[in-house]
Amino acid sequence: MKSWTVKEARTALAWAKAPSTERCSMQELAAGLVRSAVAIQQFLRREITPGQRPWAEKPRWDDAEVVAAVNEFELKQSRSANAVRKLLARRAPQSAFENDASTDERDMLTMTRVATDFGISRRQVYRLLAAKQLRIHKGRIAESSYRKVIREHPELIAYSKLPREGREWLVINGYPDPNLKVKRPGTKGILD
DSSP, X not given: OOOOOHHHHHHHHHHHHSOTTTOOOHHHHHHHHTSOHHHHHHHHHHHXXXXXXXXXXXXXXXXXXXXXXXXXXXXXXXXOHHHHHHHHHHHSOSSGGGOTTOHHHHHSOOHHHHHHHHTOOHHHHXXXXXXXXXXXXXXXXXXXXXXHHHHHOGGGSOXXXXXXXXXXXXXXXXXXXXXXXXXXXXXXXXXX
16 A cells, blocks of 8 residues: 655645536546545545545435334335345344343344453454354354353453443353342243
């Protein structure tokens, strides 16, 4: 990756800030700077805030579009079905203990789910897999190894970073925390 000189950076920024009628094309600028148009665009993305860039950008999602996509299942022409799916996935709860109705999701122990539940990064989850402290079964993290880490290796979990609901969930499932008193759920009354 070729470093940007001060002169090149000033030239690119001056080009971006000039009125569109006075600007040359991006290809002409690229030829003058001996860079690709993609490299110039990446540089300008880093330096200029969205909305002030010299090219047309897709607008950010607004809440009205989300409501229309979710409630009416009617997609606007400017958004693809895949874009709506990705947005809804980003807006979904990040961990199973944030949503009481998602107990079925807890059975799907993906890398992201484990990382969120433990308060660590996905990279650290991969390190636990490489160290054989977690196992994979049918493309997911094996629940037995997941629970074993909670009970036997509490030092691997970023317990203090988790919200209270997450800490309670870990204590119920065997995490040793003498300071947090949590009543274990029972089955009394369910079968009556």
